[in-house]
Each structure stands twice: as structure tokens, then as C-alpha cells.
Amino acid sequence: MSISRRNLLSGLGAGALVIATTATAETLRPTPQETFGPYFPVKTPPTHDFDLTHLPGRSGRALGQLIEVSGRVRRVDGSPVKGATLEIWQANAAGRYAHPMDKNPAPLDPNFQGVALLHANEEGRYRLRTVKPGAYPDPAGGLRTPHIHFDVASEDYRLVAQMYFPGEALNEKDILISTMPGRHRDPALTICKSLPASEPGVLAFEWDIVLLQA
Ligand SMILES: [Fe+2]
Incomplete structure (x- = not known):
């Protein structure tokens, strides 16, 4: 039986609807x-x-270049993760963590908090004011490129991630970001974007976080 023109058009219409949806x-x-x-x-x-x-x-x-990092926590469908918990930690501007296991001889900064515990707002937005972290030695003899650690949790999902900065020469050799393609991860999703500065002397960055959660 041949397919009538009417049925063919009807079928195309249904397909077009699916594509549009x-x-x-x-x-x-x-x-x-x-x-x-x-x-x-x-x-x-x-x-x-x-x-x-x-x-x-x-x-x-705290010593170092002041920065602000802001962004949204969303699900893959684009919906905001209201009230997401963000625990954030990083090295100080000299590349030293306030952690008992950090043996880097770089100095601690007595005015640097090093850790933040935040909640995203109703739109999933968060904001952080800090200093740009320094690079620090990695166990393989190289340098970790500047980065900020994020532990992001919703009611039923948890993401541990690291955020990197654009234009860093060390990104090319860093033990983690440079090996992401080989681990089936896209490094572009972990690099924040520069924003126009909102106040003198403070660099602004935006990093959106997407949870693999419907
Ligand atoms: Fe680190």
C-alpha cells in the first residue's frame, strides 16, 4: 500500500512538532x-x-588579587537548584592551604579564610569574594594551576568540581585540567569567564555549575 500524500504530510507535521518541542x-x-x-x-x-x-x-x-566569582547552579534541564549548598576551598595567594597536610613552604596568610560555606538563592545564584589562588607544587613535581574547589549539593545530588581561570599558561600542563580530554571530560566547562569589573581593583569572573540531575 502506498503512503498517501495526506498521511505523509501528517507524519511530517508530527515530526516537526517533536523537533520543535x-x-x-x-x-x-x-x-x-x-x-x-x-x-x-x-x-x-x-x-x-x-x-x-x-x-x-x-x-x-587577605593578600593577593581580589576577585569575585558568581554564577548559577542549575540542572541539565536549565532549572535552578534553589538553596544548593556550596562548600568552597582554595589555596591562598601564595599557593598554601590552611590544612595540616599541606607541606608547601609558602607562607600561610593569617587574614585568609580559605573556606566558605554558602547557599545558592532562589534562582540558584551564588557569589564569592576571595583572592586569586596561587599555583602550588603537585606530587609529580609540576605545579597545580590556580583553581578553586567546589563541593555542591542539592537534596539528592552531589558534585565535586574544580574551577579554573581563563588564559593561565599553567592550564596547559596541569596534572588535572590538561588530562581531562583523556578522561572524557571537557575542560572548557571548568574554566570561568571574565566579566567586566564591578569595582576598581576587583577582577570579576562567572562560573555556572550544572548538576547531572533531571
Ligand atoms: Fe587544590
Whole structure:
């Protein structure tokens, strides 16, 4: 039996509808999972604090280039992860973690908090004020490129990731980001974007985080 023109057009119409429906649904690529690394904080601040550059009771400011990192936590369908918990930790500007296992001889910074515990807002947005982390020695004799660690949790999903900076020469040789393609991860999803500065002397970056969660 031959297919009538009417049936053919009807079929095309149904197909077009499917395509149109698919095109309107947002599908984001999930942020690649990464290792916690050896310096996961042994102590987390008891309160939410988006500013790592000052410690309670101290008047000094952390050394280094001030930066702000902001972005959204979303699911792959584009919906915001309201109230997502973000635990964030990093080395100071000299490349040293405030962690008992860090044997890097670089100095600690008594005014640097090193860890933040935040919650995303109703739109999944978060914001962090800190200093740009320094590079530090890796166990293989190289240097870890500047990066910030994120542990992001919703009610039923958890992502551990590392955020990198654009234009860093060390990204090319870093033991983790340079090996991502071989581990079936896209490094572009882990590099934040530069934004126009919102205040003098503070570099601004944007990094959106996508949880592999429907
Ligand atoms: Fe690290």
C-alpha cells in the first residue's frame, strides 16, 4: 500500500512538532566531576560567609588579587537548584592551604579564610569574594594551576568540581585540567569567564555549575 500524500504530510507535521518541542527544552552539559584533592577542609566555618578575604575579629585583609566569582547552579534541564549548598576551598595567594597536610613552604596568610560555606538563592545564584589562588607544587613535581574547589549539593545530588581561570599558561600542563580530554571530560566547562569589573581593583569572573540531575 502506498503512503498517501495526506498521511505523509501528517507524519511530517508530527515530526516537526517533536523537533520543535525538543528545540525549546534546554539541555545543559553537566559540570565534570573531579577529585576532592588532599586539602579538603578539616574544619568548615559554622556560618555562611561569602567573603574569604576577612576573618572575624581581624582588621587585616587577605593578600593577593581580589576577585569575585558568581554564577548559577542549575540542572541539565536549565532549572535552578534553589538553596544548593556550596562548600568552597582554595589555596591562598601564595599557593598554601590552611590544612595540616599541606607541606608547601609558602607562607600561610593569617587574614585568609580559605573556606566558605554558602547557599545558592532562589534562582540558584551564588557569589564569592576571595583572592586569586596561587599555583602550588603537585606530587609529580609540576605545579597545580590556580583553581578553586567546589563541593555542591542539592537534596539528592552531589558534585565535586574544580574551577579554573581563563588564559593561565599553567592550564596547559596541569596534572588535572590538561588530562581531562583523556578522561572524557571537557575542560572548557571548568574554566570561568571574565566579566567586566564591578569595582576598581576587583577582577570579576562567572562560573555556572550544572548538576547531572533531571
Ligand atoms: Fe587544590
